Amino acid sequence: MGSSTGPRPRGEECVSRITKEEVAELTQRELPWAIWMGVAVEEIGNGHCRVHMPHKEENLRPGGTVSGPAMMGLADYSLYVAVLSSIGRVELAVTSQLSINFLRKPRPGDIIADCRMIKVGRRLAYGEVFLYSEGREADGPVAHVTGTYAIPEDRGV
Amino acid sequence: MGSSTGPRPRGEECVSRITKEEVAELTQRELPWAIWMGVAVEEIGNGHCRVHMPHKEENLRPGGTVSGPAMMGLADYSLYVAVLSSIGRVELAVTSQLSINFLRKPRPGDIIADCRMIKVGRRLAYGEVFLYSEGREADGPVAHVTGTYAIPEDRGV
Amino acid sequence: MGSSTGPRPRGEECVSRITKEEVAELTQRELPWAIWMGVAVEEIGNGHCRVHMPHKEENLRPGGTVSGPAMMGLADYSLYVAVLSSIGRVELAVTSQLSINFLRKPRPGDIIADCRMIKVGRRLAYGEVFLYSEGREADGPVAHVTGTYAIPEDRGV
Amino acid sequence: MGSSTGPRPRGEECVSRITKEEVAELTQRELPWAIWMGVAVEEIGNGHCRVHMPHKEENLRPGGTVSGPAMMGLADYSLYVAVLSSIGRVELAVTSQLSINFLRKPRPGDIIADCRMIKVGRRLAYGEVFLYSEGREADGPVAHVTGTYAIPEDRGV
Numbered sequence: 001m002g003s004s005t006g007p008r009p010r011g012e013e014c015v016s017r018i019t020k021e022e023v024a025e026l027t028q029r030e031l032p033w034a035i036w037m038g039v040a041v042e043e044i045g046n047g048h049c050r051v052h053m054p055h056k057e058e059n060l061r062p063g064g065t066v067s068g069p070a071m072m073g074l075a076d077y078s079l080y081v082a083v084l085s086s087i088g089r090v091e092l093a094v095t096s097q098l099s100i101n102f103l104r105k106p107r108p109g110d111i112i113a114d115c116r117m118i119k120v121g122r123r124l125a126y127g128e129v130f131l132y133s134e135g136r137e138a139d140g141p142v143a144h145v146t147g148t149y150a151i152p153e154d155r156g157v
Numbered sequence: 158m159g160s161s162t163g164p165r166p167r168g169e170e171c172v173s174r175i176t177k178e179e180v181a182e183l184t185q186r187e188l189p190w191a192i193w194m195g196v197a198v199e200e201i202g203n204g205h206c207r208v209h210m211p212h213k214e215e216n217l218r219p220g221g222t223v224s225g226p227a228m229m230g231l232a233d234y235s236l237y238v239a240v241l242s243s244i245g246r247v248e249l250a251v252t253s254q255l256s257i258n259f260l261r262k263p264r265p266g267d268i269i270a271d272c273r274m275i276k277v278g279r280r281l282a283y284g285e286v287f288l289y290s291e292g293r294e295a296d297g298p299v300a301h302v303t304g305t306y307a308i309p310e311d312r313g314v
Numbered sequence: 315m316g317s318s319t320g321p322r323p324r325g326e327e328c329v330s331r332i333t334k335e336e337v338a339e340l341t342q343r344e345l346p347w348a349i350w351m352g353v354a355v356e357e358i359g360n361g362h363c364r365v366h367m368p369h370k371e372e373n374l375r376p377g378g379t380v381s382g383p384a385m386m387g388l389a390d391y392s393l394y395v396a397v398l399s400s401i402g403r404v405e406l407a408v409t410s411q412l413s414i415n416f417l418r419k420p421r422p423g424d425i426i427a428d429c430r431m432i433k434v435g436r437r438l439a440y441g442e443v444f445l446y447s448e449g450r451e452a453d454g455p456v457a458h459v460t461g462t463y464a465i466p467e468d469r470g471v
Numbered sequence: 472m473g474s475s476t477g478p479r480p481r482g483e484e485c486v487s488r489i490t491k492e493e494v495a496e497l498t499q500r501e502l503p504w505a506i507w508m509g510v511a512v513e514e515i516g517n518g519h520c521r522v523h524m525p526h527k528e529e530n531l532r533p534g535g536t537v538s539g540p541a542m543m544g545l546a547d548y549s550l551y552v553a554v555l556s557s558i559g560r561v562e563l564a565v566t567s568q569l570s571i572n573f574l575r576k577p578r579p580g581d582i583i584a585d586c587r588m589i590k591v592g593r594r595l596a597y598g599e600v601f602l603y604s605e606g607r608e609a610d611g612p613v614a615h616v617t618g619t620y621a622i623p624e625d626r627g628v
Contacts, residue, residue: 032215033224058189062248067190068255069230076225091219096595097568097619098225099256099413101440101460103433118458119417123594124567126415126458128442144432144440146415146460148568253438254411254462256570258597258617260590275615276574280437281410283572283615285599301589301597303572303617305411346529347538372503376562381504382547382569387540405533412539413570 014046016085023081026091034077037070047086047127048116051078052134055109065105066142072100075129075145078115082127083149086120090155093125098147106142110134125149171203173242180238183248191234194227204243204284205273208235209291212266222262223299229257232286232302235272239284240306243277247308250282255304263299267291282306328360330399337395340405348391351384361400361441362430365392366448369423379419380456386414389443389459392429396441397463400434404469410438412461420456424448439463485517487556494552497562505548508541518557518598519587522549523605526580536576537613543571546600546616549586553598554620557591561626567595569618577613581605596620 020041027034037059043050051074059070076095083093112134117127129145177198184191194216200207208231216227233252240250269291274284286302334355341348351373357364365388373384390409397407426448431441443459491512498505508530514521522545530541547566554564583605588598600616 026219030219031224033226036215058193062183062187063251065251067188068233068252069190069226072229072233072255073226076229094220094222094262095225095257095259097256097258098229099254099460099570101254101462102252103435103440105251119454121417126417128458140433144442144460146413146458148415256413256617258619260592260597276611278574283574285615297590301599301617303570303615305572340533344533345538347540350529372507376497376501377565379565381502382566383504383540383544386543386547386569390539390543408534408536408576409539409573411570411572412543413568415568416566419565 016044016046017088018044018084020044022089023084026089030091031077033073037073039074039077041081044081044085047082047120049078049081049085051081051113051115053111053113063105064108066108066111068100068102071102071106071111071131071143072098072145074111074113075100075115075131075143076147078113078129079127079145079147079149082115082117083120083125083151086117086125087151087155090151092152093149096124096148096150098145100143100145102143104139104142106133107136111142112137123151125151173201173203174245175201175241177201179246180241183246187248188234190230194230196231196234198238201238201242204239204277206235206238206242208238208270208272210268210270220262221265223265223268225257225259228259228263228268228288228300229255229302231268231270232257232272232288232300233304235270235286236284236302236304236306239272239274240277240282240308243274243282244308249309250306253281253305253307255302257300257302259300261297261299263290264293268299269294280308282308330358330360331402332358332398334358336403337398340403344405345391347387351387353388353391355395358395358399361396361434363392363395363399365395365427365429367425367427377419378422380422380425382414382416385416385420385425385445385457386412386459388425388427389414389429389445389457390461392427392443393441393461393463396429396431397434397439397465400431400439401465401469404465406466407439407463410462410464412459414457414459416457418454418456420447421450425456426451437465439465487515487517488559489515489555491515493560494555497560501562502548504544508544510545510548512552515552515556518553518591520549520552520556522552522584522586524582524584534576535579537579537582539571539573542573542577542582542602542614543569543616545582545584546571546586546602546614547618549584549600550598550616550618550620553586553588554591554596554622557588557596558622558626561622563623564596564620567619567621569616571614571616573614575611575613577604578607582613583608594622596622
């Protein structure tokens with residue numbers, strides 16, 4: 001196994017190893033937080049995905065901007081989906097490290113996560129996520145995230 | 158201004174510049190996410206705090222462990238409280254960077270955040286958080302977080 | 315000011331605000347470490363650059379691979395050059411945060427850094443760097459770096 | 472195996488699994504970069520160490536402060552020593568992730584690294600390092616580092 005990409009190619013030729021419907025079913029069954037947030041996968045391919053998080057009053061913070069935890073949760077979920085798109089339905093893959101840089105205050109509104117894996121190895125998968133205010137992508141990302149997932153030895157599949 | 162600590166002193170002699178009651182009032186009014194999570198400040202001093210997050214079914218993830226977003230949110234909230242304990246009620250302080258390393262799978266159960274500032278400057282405040290499964294502190298932290306808050310020029314106070 | 319890019323556009327239409335020759339002169343005068351490493355800018359544009367680090371026996375570590383410090387130094391230098399390509403010759407810009415993920419053991423040999431800024435603000439500039447073993451770019455990056463530079467209020471220019 | 476510490480205990484009662492002399496011999500033989508920097512272990516115990524880096528003109532950068540790469544290299548070396556102090560002479564342990572926050576500009580002069588492991592597992596070891604300007608520890612750290620080392624399956628011992 002080893003889908004790995006540099007900054008340019010995005011491998012859209014390769015199909016995801018999990019479908020949008022399987023992600024939705026898994027989310028429904030196992031990820032109540034994501035359900036509560038209303039996140040939904042818009043696009044999925046091998047090693048990348050685009051995820052939408054709708055506006056919610058509960059996610060605001062002082063200053064009227066989207067809260068950090070909401071954006072971190074969206075990024076973590078996107079990485080989980082992108083890992084599964086690369087290696088198939090290994091539900092027990094877990095975040096081992098996540099790092100977020102907040103770059104601009106997002107307007108209250110929907111957030112889009114654009115995620116791709118940078119390295120998928122046997123034991124660890126590493127990727128990055130750009131978060132955007134929907135409809136304002138041209139302003140540049142509101143946050144940038146990198147994260148590592150640990151893949152269990154017994155993949156349970 | 159400049160409360161700054163190395164790894165040893167914890168400055169419990171200095172009092173917090175915001176009270177537990179003020180934090181609770183601010184949280185109630187401005188941080189619906191934290192209310193929903195049920196987080197509560199247990200201890201607060203100048204540049205440090207201890208925050209409790211109760212068990213919630215909604216925070217679990219595949220494998221029956223506490224989800225990453227719940228722990229990241231708790232850490233971010235703890236840093237916010239510790240920043241305000243250092244500089245007073247500057248509500249518009251915002252996270253600029255947060256990094257989490259997950260070290261052990263927490264048991265389903267309450268989580269404790271032990272947070273302290275490492276450097277509080279005029280424009281940036283940097284600190285660290287150790288997260289523990291409550292009652293199992295001796296097993297070592299379940300996660301370690303570092304984070305930076307940006308302090309607005311007009312502190313609004 | 316505000317050159318900011320998402321994951322796709324690379325803005326090669328915009329010219330760098332510092333020339334390769336100016337970078338070489340500044341490096342010669344002020345950055346003995348970079349001279350000792352033999353790093354050289356191969357390409358530069360507004361908000362991005364490509365930097366070459368030649369093989370050196372002194373940079374190896376146990377296992378015969380290129381040492382971490384050599385790669386971190388190369389990445390930090392690349393970010394410095396990319397910041398200056400965006401804002402001009404602000405020599406006192408300093409790293410405030412740098413994070414590196416090592417993805418593959420590089421063969422002993424030359425290393426290439428491909429760096430671009432993600433956000434250039436008034437006070438902070440944030441970018442990413444992909445490091446490759448030269449001639450083996452198709453294997454994917456050997457490391458990925460994100461970093462923030464602080465821009466002094468008095469830019470000294 | 473599992474030396475793990477929270478923010479308080481420092482385990483000085485436990486002896487290092489590698490001696491200062493063994494570290495010096497290994498450094499001499501395998502880490503030319505560290506020799507060139509003149510780093511020396513001052514104290515070592517199980518899961519922690521204190522390392523000294525002397526002043527060198529070559530490590531300065533614009534503004535007359537110690538360069539980032541020198542501090543990153545010192546931190547990485549300290550983590551390597553602290554990992555070996557916990558698990559013994561596993562020379563092929565390699566950095567998988569390192570993150571540094573620069574907190575104050577160090578004066579030109581010697582730098583001290585105070586490093587301790589936070590979690591030592593079977594496959595990964597995670598720790599933190601506080602860097603100080605020697606003789607100015609009371610001013611607080613000049614930088615804070617966290618890092619993860621990957622421990623090879625075949626420890627080669």
